[in-house]
Amino acid sequence: MRVSNATLRHNVMRNLQLSLRELERSQRQMSSGRVISQPSDNPVVAAKLLNISSALAESEQFQSNVRDGISWLSVTDTNLGQVGEALHRAKELALAGANATMPDDAKVYMAREVDQLLRHVVALANVSFDGNRSLFGGTHHGTAPFTVTEGADGFLAVVGASSAGAGEGAVSYEIIRQIDIQVNTEGFRLFVAGGVFNALLAVRDALRGTGDIQLAIAGMDDALNTVLNERAVVGARHNRLVVTEQRYQEETVTFAELSSKLGDIDMAEAIMNFNVREHVYQAALAAAARVLQPTLLDFLR
Incomplete structure (x- = not known):
């Protein structure tokens, strides 16, 4: 079968282009250090790497949520510890004040200390987590969830929520797909409904002679x-998030290793492949120069 010069030229040029494309692909691999630089290089590997990348991105988002949750719970535990210390001190004063031999003026001084402890606890209840979100404010943000009213005698007269709904509402983070964990302690449930504010008020007023000291001590207990139980809940959530964070860190390492195994090149092998393809291309050029028929211009030289 006769092969025309045009057909021969076309086939030779096509083969040269294929060889050059392989050579260029080897060069890209050595430059990038990756097996593929575009999906067409290896669609199967590209699909696997895309899945790994998507899983890694999702894992990193969950890790961010977990880290934020750990921070929130750590700060909560610290503040609850300080609340507990204030309550313990108030109980010490109440027990001392229950002594019948304690002078009334000494009890007044103790009442003023308890009033200061109450102010301290209110300040802890209003603390901000990150400058914007209230630690115990629930879903109530922007203003302090709890407020106080000063009495004419220099003692606090009223302590309570600053507005309806203040200190209420769960703050939750998604730590696994479709699985959330609550990270906040709802301040209204703890400080108001849980009786923390009222317990301090009762001890203070009993020391001032306007309440029953034994009932106040029982309320303080x-x-x-209540605070101790809440710290236990916070600690359990914190431990769960720490374990979850460790698992995500291990996943990240696994994903990175798998991505490297699939996508990273063996540089020594890549250099060898490049040299082979370069020789193939050079040989193809030489063969093309011999195979293609000389043109009329070549005869006229």
Whole structure:
């Protein structure tokens, strides 16, 4: 079968282009250090790498949520510890004030200390987590969830929520797909409904002679138990998030290793392949120069 000069030229040029494309692909691999630089290089590997990248991005987002949750719970535990210390001190003063031999003026001084402890606890209840979100404010942000009213005698007269809904509402983070964990302690449930504020008020007023000191001590015990139980809940959530963070860190390493195994080149092998393809291309050029028929211009030289 006769092969025309045009057909021969076309086939030779096509083969040269294929060889050059392989050579250029080897050069890209050595430059990037990756097996593929575009999906067409290897669609199967490209699809696997895309899945790994998507899984890694999702894992990193969950890790961010977990880290934020750990920070929130750590700060909460620290503040609850300080609340507990204030309550313990108030109980010490109450027990001292329950002594019948304690002078009334000494009890007034103790009442003023308890009033200061109450102010301290209110300040802790209003603390901000990150400058914007209230630690115990629930879903109430922007203003302090709890407020106080000063009495004419220099003692706090009223302590309570600053507005309806203040200190209420769960703040939750998604730590696994479709699985959330609550990270906040709802301040209204703890400080108001849980009786922390009222326990301090009761001790203070009993020391001032306007309440029953034994009932106040019992109320203080209840408040201490409430805070202790809440710290246990916070600690359990914190531990769960720490374990979850460790698992995500291990996943990240696994994803990175798998991505490297699939996508990274063996540089020594890549250099060898480049040299082979370069020789193939040079040989193809030489063969093309011999195979292609001389033109009329070549005869006229």
